[in-house]
Amino acid sequence: MFERFTEKARRAVFFARYEASQYGSPEIDSEHLLLGLIREHKALYRWLPRTDFQTIRQRVDEHLPKHPSIPTTVDLPLSDGAKRVLKYAADEAEQLEHRHIGTEHLFLGLIDEEDCFAAQLLREGGADPTSIRSQLADSSEKQSMPGIYESIRTRRFGSISRGAIEIHGVRRSAERVRDAVQRCHMYSWHWDKRAWTNVDIVVARKTGKVSFDLRLAEDSENFELVKGGWKKDHCLICRWELFESQNDADHGTGYTNGHDWMCAECYAKFWEHPDFFSSSYSDIT
Numbered sequence: 001m002f003e004r005f006t007e008k009a010r011r012a013v014f015f016a017r018y019e020a021s022q023y024g025s026p027e028i029d030s031e032h033l034l035l036g037l038i039r040e041h042k043a044l045y046r047w048l049p050r051t052d053f054q055t056i057r058q059r060v061d062e063h064l065p066k067h068p069s070i071p072t073t074v075d076l077p078l079s080d081g082a083k084r085v086l087k088y089a090a091d092e093a094e095q096l097e098h099r100h101i102g103t104e105h106l107f108l109g110l111i112d113e114e115d116c117f118a119a120q121l122l123r124e125g126g127a128d129p130t131s132i133r134s135q136l137a138d139s140s141e142k143q144s145m146p147g148i149y150e151s152i153r154t155r156r157f158g159s160i161s162r163g164a165i166e167i168h169g170v171r172r173s174a175e176r177v178r179d180a181v182q183r184c185h186m187y188s189w190h191w192d193k194r195a196w197t198n199v200d201i202v203v204a205r206k207t208g209k210v211s212f213d214l215r216l217a218e219d220s221e222n223f224e225l226v227k228g229g230w231k232k233d234h235c236l237i238c239r240w241e242l243f244e245s246q247n248d249a250d251h252g253t254g255y256t257n258g259h260d261w262m263c264a265e266c267y268a269k270f271w272e273h274p275d276f277f278s279s280s281y282s283d284i285t
């Protein structure tokens with residue numbers, strides 16, 4: 001379960017276990033995860049402008065019943081809520097295309113578990129998940145870049161080491177956007193303008209895992225066809241959400257090669273102007 005966790009994220013869970021034992025809790029809950037997280041990674045306070053460790057500790061103290069502490073040698077399980085937090089953290093990492101799950105993703109995972117007390121404390125503390133996600137998208141870990149990209153990059157895209165491009169009003173790292181654009185240009189896809197509509201999927205009955213290969217549904221004992229089960233996609237370049245919507249053209253319409261999607265803004269900016277990064281179109285700031 002913790003293979004993809006960074007060292008810091010593992011330590012945060014370790015501290016959460018310690019906190020749970022101090023409160024005499026039979027399981028590790030989301031409030032313990034919160035305490036473990038901010039104990040391990042103080043820099044997370046930059047996302048909590050309206051609170052501090054003492055306040056959070058005090059609020060948790062008031063909220064949680066206190067039982068005699070449990071020896072730390074006793075192995076405590078994660079509560080269902082805490083398991084969901086870890087799952088949401090993994091989802092957040094995936095959305096950002098990060099290989100590793102770090103304390104930042106755990107932080108977002110806690111906010112995503114909306115009904116828990118920890119999420120309430122984070123909201124009270126001023127946490128803004130949308131802004132956090134866009135900060136994380138900008139400072140993303142570099143993806144390893146095979147040599148072929150490198151040569152295309154310098155021939156066609158010039159070299160950029162800093163700067164930002166605004167897409168949908170969000171500033172994104174110019175280098176990261178350029179990398180995504182050049183990956184698109186490596187293939188001669190035809191992009192067609194389409195309204196995004198929900199997509200049929202097949203779900204494996206045993207594991208709940210999803211496939212777009214509808215032929216699997218013929219094996220109805222093991223697979224279930226879910227009409228319109230896929231509810232959104234993300235722009236290949238800027239991760240803008242595309243979903244079915246009659247009255248929101250920005251989200252409801254994009255360009256597709258039948259497999260991937262690009263938002264209209266990225267299409268107009270980068271696809272219609274392939275020399276964006278080395279020309280006067282460039283509005284990198």
Ligand SMILES: [Zn+2]
Nearest residue numbers: 235238263266
């Ligand atoms: Zn886009």
